[in-house]
Amino acid sequence: MNIIIKLIIILLITINVVSKAVGKTEITTEEGIEVYQDSKYYLLKKNVHIKSDNFNLKGDIVKIFFDKSLYDIKEIEAKGSVTFDSSEFKINGNGEYLNFKVSSEEIIIDGLNSKLITNNINMVSDGIIKVNNLNGDFIIKGKNSKLINENILIIGDNIKGGFENDFNQKEIKYLDVDDKEISYVKNLNTEMYAKKINFDSESSLIELKDNVTIIRDGEKIKGDYGTLDTKNNSYKIKSNNKNKVIVIIENNDE
Amino acid sequence: MALIFTKKISINNITIDNSDTPLSKADISEPKFSINNESKKIFITANEGNFINNDEIFLKNNVKFKSNDFSIETENVIFNRTDQTAQSKTRSIFKSENTSISSDGFDIQDKGNVIIFYGKSYLILK
Numbered sequence: 001m002n003i004i005i006k007l008i009i010i011l012l013i014t015i016n017v018v019s020k021a022v023g024k025t026e027i028t029t030e031e032g033i034e035v036y037q038d039s040k041y042y043l044l045k046k047n048v049h050i051k052s053d054n055f056n057l058k059g060d061i062v063k064i065f066f067d068k069s070l071y072d073i074k075e076i077e078a079k080g081s082v083t084f085d086s087s088e089f090k091i092n093g094n095g096e097y098l099n100f101k102v103s104s105e106e107i108i109i110d111g112l113n114s115k116l117i118t119n120n121i122n123m124v125s126d127g128i129i130k131v132n133n134l135n136g137d138f139i140i141k142g143k144n145s146k147l148i149n150e151n152i153l154i155i156g157d158n159i160k161g162g163f164e165n166d167f168n169q170k171e172i173k174y175l176d177v178d179d180k181e182i183s184y185v186k187n188l189n190t191e192m193y194a195k196k197i198n199f200d201s202e203s204s205l206i207e208l209k210d211n212v213t214i215i216r217d218g219e220k221i222k223g224d225y226g227t228l229d230t231k232n233n234s235y236k237i238k239s240n241n242k243n244k245v246i247v248i249i250e251n252n253d254e
Numbered sequence: 255m256a257l258i259f260t261k262k263i264s265i266n267n268i269t270i271d272n273s274d275t276p277l278s279k280a281d282i283s284e285p286k287f288s289i290n291n292e293s294k295k296i297f298i299t300a301n302e303g304n305f306i307n308n309d310e311i312f313l314k315n316n317v318k319f320k321s322n323d324f325s326i327e328t329e330n331v332i333f334n335r336t337d338q339t340a341q342s343k344t345r346s347i348f349k350s351e352n353t354s355i356s357s358d359g360f361d362i363q364d365k366g367n368v369i370i371f372y373g374k375s376y377l378i379l380k
Contacts (some may be wrong), residue, residue, distance in 0.1 A: 024378060024379070024380055025378070025379040025380075026376070026377070026378055027376070027377040027378075027379070028374070028375070028376055028377075029374070029375045030359075030371050030373075030374055030375075031357060031374075032357060032370060032371045032373055032374075032375050033357065033369045033370075033371040033375045034368070034369075034371070035369045035370070035371070036367070036368055037323075037366070037367050037368070037369070038364075038367045044375075069323075069350060069351045069353065070350055070353040070377075071351065071352040071353050071380070073377040109380070119341065168276060177373070199257070220272070
């Protein structure tokens with residue numbers, strides 16, 4: 001959740017700077033500004049640099065939708081080598097495309113080598129990174145998609161999840177990972193492979209489906225279906241072949 | 255999403271040079287015009303004006319555009335009475351609520367609904 005908080009804090013501060021006369025936002029462009037008053041947007045062209053007290057954004061083209069006046073920003077779209085950062089809040093990101101909607105508090109970063117990085121969580125993808133602050137949901141979709149923090153590493157072509165709706169926690173509420181080839185989750189001392197990996201914080205179970213492999217303490221167990229209970233750190237693996245032994249290992253060193 | 259960025263008006267084909275128009279005697283002293291659209295009226299004033307043709311007037315010295323929403327100040331402008339357009343290639347300052355834009359000129363189109371600021375531009379939002 002920390003990533004959501006920090007992201008929104010910095011983005012809202014930026015919007016505050018823009019829309020509520022806190023400080024000043026300077027925008028420079030090399031090839032002018034096109035203002036469409038009926039359509040209520042303006043287009044900033046070539047080597048756009050947005051600078052405010054706490055936030056920097058660069059892009060080749062930036063489109064800003066406004067409500068009543070130019071400073072009353074509703075949505076920002078940046079395209080082409082987009083980078084943004086905040087030294088104060090230690091957040092940065094980049095991608096080929098960025099979209100931020102103020103009212104829905106949703107940010108989308110798209111394109112090769114997309115990144116959203118904070119102190120605690122890194123989201124990277126060659127596709128889309130989408131984060132919604134209002135409900136804590138996030139999607140990381142595309143090749144080389146990863147979510148990384150100090151306790152967990154998640155790799156898969158489609159990572160969908162949500163953070164607990166508690167600003168003081170960093171816990172993941174739910175997680176659905178799938179990959180046509182194989183998804184990967186590393187949690188503490190356990191590595192898990194499967195085509196589909198799901199987690200639900202209410203049941204505290206990580207569920208693994210298809211091509212399941214669990215590696216822990218040098219042991220590698222394979223099967224077709226597995227569960228790992230994060231409460232007691234125990235796991236089970238089943239196989240569709242009834243002749244195979246179901247392996248259950250319990251670890252009481254919690 | 256790419257469609258959004260394709261809906262733009264290219265300014266590359268617009269070539270105007272009214273910064274050194276060799277007119278020395280004003281046809282109109284302190285000319286006043288306006289651009290009207292459905293939602294607003296933009297008043298135009300200048301110190302001097304010269305007729306270029308039946309449609310176009312070269313406005314010079316202290317040219318101001320003012321509406322309820324914004325103002326633009328610059329030195330030289332070509333105003334087209336028929337098309338209700340205006341073009342400037344002199345340094346221009348746009349001011350609106352908590353907003354200012356400085357640019358190397360501008361082009362007012364679509365009866366004032368579209369304003370294109372040329373060249374290296376500097377936008378300040380307060």
